[in-house]
Amino acid sequence: xxxxxxxxxxxxxxxxxxxxxxxxxxxxxxxxxxxxxxxxxxxxxxxxxxxxxxxxxxxxxxxxxxxxxxxxxxxxxxxxxxxxxxxxxxxxxxxxxxxxxxxxxxxxxxxxxxxxxxxxxxxxxxxxxxxxxxxxxxxxxxxxxxxxxxxxxxxxxxxxxxxxxxxxxxxxxxxxxxxxxxxxxxxxxxxxx
Amino acid sequence: xxxxxxxxxxxxxxxxxxxxxxxxxxxxxxxxxxxxxxxxxxxxxxxxxxxxxxxxxxxxxxxxxxxxxxxxxxxxxxxxxxxxxxxxxxxxxxxxxxxxxxxxxxxxxxxxxxxxxxxxxxxxxxxxxxxxxxxxxxxxxxxxxxxxxxxxxxxxxxxxxxxxxxxxxxxxxxxxxxxxxxxxxxxxxxxxxxxxxxxxxxxxxxxxxxxxxxxxxxxxxxxxxxxxxxxxxxxxxxxxxxxxxxxxxxxxxxxxxxxxxxxxxxxxxxxxxxxxxxxxxxxxxx
Numbered sequence: 001x002x003x004x005x006x007x008x009x010x011x012x013x014x015x016x017x018x019x020x021x022x023x024x025x026x027x028x029x030x031x032x033x034x035x036x037x038x039x040x041x042x043x044x045x046x047x048x049x050x051x052x053x054x055x056x057x058x059x060x061x062x063x064x065x066x067x068x069x070x071x072x073x074x075x076x077x078x079x080x081x082x083x084x085x086x087x088x089x090x091x092x093x094x095x096x097x098x099x100x101x102x103x104x105x106x107x108x109x110x111x112x113x114x115x116x117x118x119x120x121x122x123x124x125x126x127x128x129x130x131x132x133x134x135x136x137x138x139x140x141x142x143x144x145x146x147x148x149x150x151x152x153x154x155x156x157x158x159x160x161x162x163x164x165x166x167x168x169x170x171x172x173x174x175x176x177x178x179x180x181x182x183x184x185x186x187x188x189x190x191x192x193x
Numbered sequence: 194x195x196x197x198x199x200x201x202x203x204x205x206x207x208x209x210x211x212x213x214x215x216x217x218x219x220x221x222x223x224x225x226x227x228x229x230x231x232x233x234x235x236x237x238x239x240x241x242x243x244x245x246x247x248x249x250x251x252x253x254x255x256x257x258x259x260x261x262x263x264x265x266x267x268x269x270x271x272x273x274x275x276x277x278x279x280x281x282x283x284x285x286x287x288x289x290x291x292x293x294x295x296x297x298x299x300x301x302x303x304x305x306x307x308x309x310x311x312x313x314x315x316x317x318x319x320x321x322x323x324x325x326x327x328x329x330x331x332x333x334x335x336x337x338x339x340x341x342x343x344x345x346x347x348x349x350x351x352x353x354x355x356x357x358x359x360x361x362x363x364x365x366x367x368x369x370x371x372x373x374x375x376x377x378x379x380x381x382x383x384x385x386x387x388x389x390x391x392x393x394x395x396x397x398x399x400x401x402x403x404x405x406x407x408x409x410x411x412x413x414x415x416x417x418x419x420x421x422x423x424x425x426x427x428x429x430x431x432x433x434x435x436x437x438x439x440x441x442x443x444x445x446x447x448x449x450x451x452x453x454x455x456x457x458x459x460x461x462x463x464x465x466x467x468x469x470x471x472x473x474x475x476x477x478x479x
Contacts, residue, residue: 048387052399080396083246084349084387094355102249109251119395127247127391131259135241137210146394156397159432166464168215168428176241185258 013066022069030103036093037061043087043097053077054116057087057097060104073108077101079117122149132186135176140169204316205273206234207263209280209424210242216424216444218461223276223318223446225455230325234274237266243283246391260287261301264313272314274321276446278350278423279390281317282357288315289356318446319363319422328373330453337452338376339476343443344416345371345378346407348426349387367420367445374452383410388429397433404433411440417472420445431466441469451478 027033037058044056055063055077063072072078083098091097108115115121126142126149143160147153163169176182204227212220227234240263248256260283267273275281291298291309298309331337345367353360364385368378386407389400407430411419421427422445430442447461451473458479462470473479 048389048403049392049399052396080392080399082387082390082392083249084390085352085354086349086385086387088354089352089358091355094358096354096356098354102253105250106253117395120392121251123391123395124247124251127245128252128255131242131244131248136213137242137245139210139215143394162466163215163432166466167217168464168466170214174210174213177239181262182241182259185255185262 019067019069022067022072023064026064026100026103026107029107030096030099032096032099034061034064034095034100037065037095038093040092042090042092043095046086046090047081048084048086049080049082053080057081061095061097061100064100064104070113073104073111073113074116076116078104078108079115079120119150122146128186130173132183133179134173135179135182136174138170138173140164140171141173143169201228201231201233203233203235203271205237205267205271207237207240207243207273207275207280207284209275209277210245211424211428212276215428218464219276219424219427219444219446221457222444222450222455222461225450225457226446226453227274227318227321229330229450229453229455230321232274232321235271237263237273239266243277243280245279245283249283256283257287257290257297260284261291262305264288264291265301265305265307265309267310267313269310269313272316274316274318276318277425278317278348279425281315281350282353285315285360286354286357288313317363319366320361322366322370322449327370327449327453331374337374337454338371338448339478340375340377341448341472341476341478342377342379342415342417343371343420343448344381344411344414344418345384346419346421346426346430346442347385348421348423349385349390350423351385367422371420371445371448371452374449376448376452379414379416381410381414381416383407388423388426389433390425390429393429393433400429401433401435404430405436408434408436408440412436416440417476418443418469420448422446434467439467441465441467441472443469 039058043058044050047057050056055075060072060077078101081101085098087097123146126146130137130142208220244256244259292311351364372378389403393400418441420443427442
């Protein structure tokens with residue numbers, strides 16, 4: 001899944017599987033006009049994670065511009081982006097990259113596209129599970145449930161024990177009283193503008 | 194003492210999940226600091242998680258709901274103090290959205306039958322500091338931090354989405370305030386390098402070298418310690434650094450409180466994974 005170098009470098013651009021609705025959909029949902037991007041690579045230069053991504057951040061924009069939906073949504077880049085906004089801060093065109101990545105992640109999930117970084121998705125799911133149950137994040141339970149999902153018991157055991165010893169992992173969750181209000185957020189179908 | 198308490202100004206306080214649990218030392222030292230500055234932080238009643246990175250990553254509408262609920266819980270006429278840069282970003286981003294988008298505002302007003310306060314002042318704790326004249330409050334002015342050499346670590350707190358790019362910028366504040374209290378700030382290249390946030394859990398292989406580079410960068414300058422204003426950064430820098438001699442990491446609020454002479458620091462420093470006490474003792478600070 002991961003490649004040695006950015007996999008878009010030197011690659012022939014094939015646009016036969018183009019989906020021309022894709023670009024306008026990403027634009028609409030993210031509220032971001034990525035056609036302003038002229039590929040100066042500032043975002044990629046600033047991105048602390050670009051070395052671990054299969055496409056560079058601006059490479060993802062290029063895939064969207066060319067309508068290469070599947071490639072974009074199957075990329076590891078959209079999952080490795082943590083939304084630190086370093087890219088948007090250095091972007092001369094003030095493109096909201098984090099909003100584009102949020103949109104694409106959600107489109108990938110809606111379309112059932114295979115997720116390049118399932119562990120990252122599982123982590124997000126566990127965080128939301130915790131919020132749904134307590135209204136706040138309960139780190140110990142998030143970690144344990146994440147480990148169970150991954151069937152990985154031993155990695156980070158040392159970190160977990162250190163955190164317990166330093167009282168950084170509370171055994172009991174901190175909770176919202178009106179948890180019903182929080183749970184409704186998870187079940188309601190919204191019709192907002 | 195009672196007179197002192199009565200003269201404190203009430204402000205609403207949103208601690209966020211990290212300060213409420215894994216970074217209690219940040220919370221305790223920050224609450225101390227607020228009281229010294231003349232504020233009484235009143236915890237926002239029944240606050241919920243701001244949504245963190247996960248909600249906006251995979252469910253944008255949920256992220257909106259979670260942030261909005263907190264904003265609608267805030268009592269009118271009082272600023273809302275936020276300690277965590279990440280919560281701050283989520284809450285402030287939603288505040289701007291609700292202030293500028295009538296339909297979104299209306300949706301929540303109908304839902305909760307409460308009105309949105311367009312004048313809600315969401316404050317990062319940094320904003321309490323410039324007017325506070327900390328050196329006057331410190332017990333021993335110039336010598337309070339006794340020349341401790343630090344590199345300021347802002348992580349991604351200075352980076353914001355374009356819609357917020359004209360908001361207040363705090364760059365340089367930690368250097369300015371701590372040097373006024375006798376610490377020595379050093380220049381380095383990693384002040385606003387992201388700590389890796391949640392990738393620390395799912396992709397520690399990616400985060401470990403990033404964190405080690407940050408720690409090495411600090412060592413190269415000859416700094417005694419790294420100072421950060423974000424609880425998430427603090428945790429990642431501590432748990433993901435696997436250098437043989439890790440660098441102590443302080444919460445900004447801890448050094449501030451220490452400089453102002455707070456002495457209940459036992460409960461703060463004992464929660465650090467990288468023990469900062471030998472350094473503090475060698476500088477005569479504890």
